[in-house]
Amino acid sequence: MKLFIDSGNLKDIETLVPLGIIDGITTNPSLLAKEGGDYKAILKKICQIVQGPTSAEVVATDAEGMIREGRDLAAIDEHIVVKVPFTKDGVKACKALTQEGKRVNVTLIFSATQAWLAAKAGAAYVSPFVGRLDDIANSGMTVVREIVDIFDNSEYATEVLVASVRHPIHIIEAGRMGADVVTCPAAVIEQAFKHPLTDIGLERFIKDWEKAQAARV
Numbered sequence: 001m002k003l004f005i006d007s008g009n010l011k012d013i014e015t016l017v018p019l020g021i022i023d024g025i026t027t028n029p030s031l032l033a034k035e036g037g038d039y040k041a042i043l044k045k046i047c048q049i050v051q052g053p054t055s056a057e058v059v060a061t062d063a064e065g066m067i068r069e070g071r072d073l074a075a076i077d078e079h080i081v082v083k084v085p086f087t088k089d090g091v092k093a094c095k096a097l098t099q100e101g102k103r104v105n106v107t108l109i110f111s112a113t114q115a116w117l118a119a120k121a122g123a124a125y126v127s128p129f130v131g132r133l134d135d136i137a138n139s140g141m142t143v144v145r146e147i148v149d150i151f152d153n154s155e156y157a158t159e160v161l162v163a164s165v166r167h168p169i170h171i172i173e174a175g176r177m178g179a180d181v182v183t184c185p186a187a188v189i190e191q192a193f194k195h196p197l198t199d200i201g202l203e204r205f206i207k208d209w210e211k212a213q214a215a216r217v
């Protein structure tokens with residue numbers, strides 16, 4: 001399973017990419033709105049750092065506008081994946097952009113039928129939002145399982161990109177279900193690294209070693 005960072009923050013990206021575990025980035029208008037400066041310059045910089053798929057979302061709501069913005073975003077860098085919302089216009093724009101050879105991530109997916117329709121329109125990725133489904137007492141991961149099952153039974157090249165991840169359990173479940181990608185905020189990646197027994201164990205190894213070295217003198 002690939003790991004993307006769900007962030008438009010250059011500091012987060014510059015900190016995590018050198019670890020060698022990051023395959024791509026997802027941004028959205030809310031994330032980029034938090035960053036100062038020119039969003040196109042930020043997206044370019046992100047692409048240069050990660051050298052992998054970087055989702056950049058359109059803000060138009062009509063198909064023509066989405067296609068126009070999608071072309072504009074795709075021109076920023078070869079790594080840009082155009083992100084469109086799952087609406088009828090979004091599906092139409094996905095089909096048109098895909099036919100031009102652009103990769104499209106269809107976002108705001110909350111059901112398996114939406115994911116299937118986006119796949120039929122040629123989406124490179126579908127992004128089910130698991131955290132936002134959990135927030136309204138629906139199981140986000142159940143929707144992911146349904147999507148993975150449907151895609152396993154068909155010929156679509158579409159990748160399942162689990163989004164709106166809130167904690168490491170979402171990562172574990174996504175991996176066990178066979179999702180292709182999980183996109184996580186930097187804080188969740190941080191949590192995935194952490195285990196108190198690792199810290200305690202390391203401290204003990206070092207202390208024991210130092211004690212033995214001191215006894216030899």
Ligand code: E4P
Pocket residue numbers: 006026027028107127129131132163164165183
């Ligand atoms: C994914 O591409 C979205 O940017 C993101 O995961 C949304 O997450 P949120 O529900 O935490 O805003």
